[in-house]
Amino acid sequence: MRYRNIPSETIRRLPIYLRALHILKRQNKTTISSSGLSEIVAVNSWQVRKDFSYFGAFGKRGSGYDIDELAKQISKILKLHTRHRVALVGVGNLGSAVLAYPGFEPYGFDIVAAYDSDPKKIGKKIHGITVENISELRGLRKDKIDLALIAVPESAAQQIAEQLVKAGVKGILNFSPRHIQVPKRIKVFTIDIAMDLARLPFYIA
Amino acid sequence: MRYRNIPSETIRRLPIYLRALHILKRQNKTTISSSGLSEIVAVNSWQVRKDFSYFGAFGKRGSGYDIDELAKQISKILKLHTRHRVALVGVGNLGSAVLAYPGFEPYGFDIVAAYDSDPKKIGKKIHGITVENISELRGLRKDKIDLALIAVPESAAQQIAEQLVKAGVKGILNFSPRHIQVPKRIKVFTIDIAMDLARLPFYIA
């Protein structure tokens, strides 16, 4: 198949495989089979193999996948083989938690700038980052930051997104509970934790 | 069609429609067409209509949907018409932010208990909730709590999940970066914010 018409669901699963590979590496394992991997991530083994097959043949018949090699390949596909500089906008409860979150590091993300509009926060150092005035957002461009996290109140999210686009940001992870509109070339994922909680009751007896 | 073979994607979208209806209500609107709704949520108008049609005919031809009525219907489908009592396990950076998050309220969720293992936190009041010792988890059953949020470190998540299941919890929203295994009757959604950030670079030029 090799690199055409890749299901978006496959792309969604790739980071999950990568996360599992990190865990296996920490356990000093060196190889893993598709069925071994399938147990960790709760995806069928044929689905695992199919997902990888869209990009090439990474495994060895009879023994499985080399963990380091597979992790390298997935990182490359996801463009995580180079580190990414990320900005955070909104240093409230959620924003601060995101700043402190250690889970971004293994994927090569560095939060290098944080912005807020609250004068009490501007200039303060939070989890190692000095909070800047939100009016300085345009400075992102010269800092070569192309990803941003939005953790501002719902009412400000759309406006902030537009400023981020103007400042050259190409991808946005939006934590505010609202769909934000941006030009098609910009990619946005929205995480609304209430949305996920809201569909739990449907599934419970 | 009426209530059989409902796409899980439809269920995923229902809370998004509900969120949009809340916004419209705050704007004092009383009716909305499928195309009006489609603009807010970024879903095609025929998809909106199709999604509702799985459950019945809620609209009026010529004028659209009554906002209050539609919100009531969706709430009922999602079983959000009664309020839900929710427990939080893990009151670290992320857990505290979740406790402070105002976005659960409109969907009828009340976080009524919080647990941690850190003796420095136990007994303290955080965002209005007194943190209890994690060894008291079994008390959930008599408190009629059937939903839980897990915001503990990765290494503790599986064990906490098992304790929650023993305590009678039926649905779990897991913020730890690991797939957790539970009996099939229990529903788990995992939100790993690093996973979503990790697929952004793939999509940007």
Add this chain to the structure above:
DNA sequence: TTGTGTGAAAGTTTTCACAGCA
């Protein structure tokens, strides 16, 4: 008119089954 509700077609994703390499 305007905008819903819905079968049928098109498109996408998962599952299967097995050939074939180490």
Add this chain to the structure above:
DNA sequence: TGCTGTGAAAACTTTCACACAA
């Protein structure tokens, strides 16, 4: 013998086009 890689079938989801009700 064990496990990968992959066409083809099955299942699922979206899109279309239009009948029909207010």
